[in-house]
Amino acid sequence: MGTVEGQFVGWLETEAVSVPEEETHARVTELVEEYSSTLYRVAYSVTRNAADAEDVVQETFLRVLRHRNKLGEVRDYRVWLVRIAWNLVLDRKRRAKTRPQVDDFEELARVLPTGELSAEKMVITAQRHARILGLIDTLAEREREVLLLSAVKELSTVEIAQVLKTTESTIRSRLYRARHALAAKMEQEGILQ
Amino acid sequence: MNIQSEIDDTLRRLGSVEPPSGLAGRVNLRLQNPRPRFSFSIMNTRTIAACGLAASVGLSAVALNPGLRNMVFHHHTSAQSTAPANTLRVVPPAAGGFGTASSMHVPAEPVPVQPSPVNRGRGRSRSGRAVLPNGSQTPLPRGVVAPTAPLR
Numbered sequence: 001m002g003t004v005e006g007q008f009v010g011w012l013e014t015e016a017v018s019v020p021e022e023e024t025h026a027r028v029t030e031l032v033e034e035y036s037s038t039l040y041r042v043a044y045s046v047t048r049n050a051a052d053a054e055d056v057v058q059e060t061f062l063r064v065l066r067h068r069n070k071l072g073e074v075r076d077y078r079v080w081l082v083r084i085a086w087n088l089v090l091d092r093k094r095r096a097k098t099r100p101q102v103d104d105f106e107e108l109a110r111v112l113p114t115g116e117l118s119a120e121k122m123v124i125t126a127q128r129h130a131r132i133l134g135l136i137d138t139l140a141e142r143e144r145e146v147l148l149l150s151a152v153k154e155l156s157t158v159e160i161a162q163v164l165k166t167t168e169s170t171i172r173s174r175l176y177r178a179r180h181a182l183a184a185k186m187e188q189e190g191i192l193q
Numbered sequence: 194m195n196i197q198s199e200i201d202d203t204l205r206r207l208g209s210v211e212p213p214s215g216l217a218g219r220v221n222l223r224l225q226n227p228r229p230r231f232s233f234s235i236m237n238t239r240t241i242a243a244c245g246l247a248a249s250v251g252l253s254a255v256a257l258n259p260g261l262r263n264m265v266f267h268h269h270t271s272a273q274s275t276a277p278a279n280t281l282r283v284v285p286p287a288a289g290g291f292g293t294a295s296s297m298h299v300p301a302e303p304v305p306v307q308p309s310p311v312n313r314g315r316g317r318s319r320s321g322r323a324v325l326p327n328g329s330q331t332p333l334p335r336g337v338v339a340p341t342a343p344l345r
Contacts, residue, residue, distance in 0.1 A: 054216060
């Protein structure tokens with residue numbers, strides 16, 4: 001896994017394209033409007049905390065602003081931004097590794113969409129989801145990352161492969177193994193019984 | 194509901210989280226006023242190292258070079274020894290010399306040598322006490338001594 005600064009390498013065209021300053025700022029504002037929700041979901045899939053996820057989104061665009069002179073060279077903004085946010089959120093999670101995992105079921109019940117369920121069922125469903133998410137966190141790193149990124153509805157398998165710098169077939173393979181391992185853990189824990 | 198559909202449901206809900214309202218506006222506001230960050234860059238490190246090196250070289254030069262050292266210490270002592278006006282001044286003795294020697298009194302004539310005191314003891318008694326010779330001062334009697342003549 002590369003550093004966050006390294007995300008600016010590899011997604012740039014070979015020839016630098018100079019963009020005026022005003023146009024750059026306007027483009028960054030457009031990127032914020034278009035991709036902040038996607039980046040928030042990417043960050044939330046790891047942090048499970050609204051404030052932390054929003055911090056990651058802001059930090060992502062601050063990085064973009066810092067490297068705005070290279071903005072005209074980016075080929076795929078969505079993948080580029082997700083990659084920055086993904087590395088930022090992994091860095092943040094690594095730093096906060098000693099912090100105990102938050103199992104705030106009420107927060108999950110409030111945040112995760114549960115449809116037309118009663119309040120009691122919403123809490124029970126949120127508890128079950130929290131247990132499954134806890135099991136996802138115990139998966140191997142590569143499998144966990146693929147599973148969490150596959151949850152973000154805007155990202156295709158090809159884009160996940162581009163974010164993680166690997167091939168599409170590798171992503172499919174990891175995804176299969178991740179789901180298989182998670183199902184085994186769920187059976188072991190008796191979540192659906 | 195089987196396990197796979199439960200996994201799908203969990204992932205779908207996780208990936209469908211809606212961000213808090215006004216997220217984009219807050220991000221744009223933050224981008225307009227980015228907080229200044231302390232960056233400990235390589236440039237700063239080099240600057241700090243160069244300043245530290247220059248300071249240590251300067252201090253070493255002052256410590257090792259007598260000319261520079263005298264300049265610094267002379268200036269320092271002259272600044273300290275400047276007596277304020279309207280204060281008492283201690284006049285040093287007229288005789289020459291430094292420190293304690295300057296205050297030593299040298300007599301004009303030679304001083305006769307005093308005979309060293311002689312131990313006038315004459316041995317010890319059987320009990321081990323010192324015995325004074327005859328004619329020497331007798332020890333004073335113990336207790337209150339009554340006067341031999343009436344007091345005036």
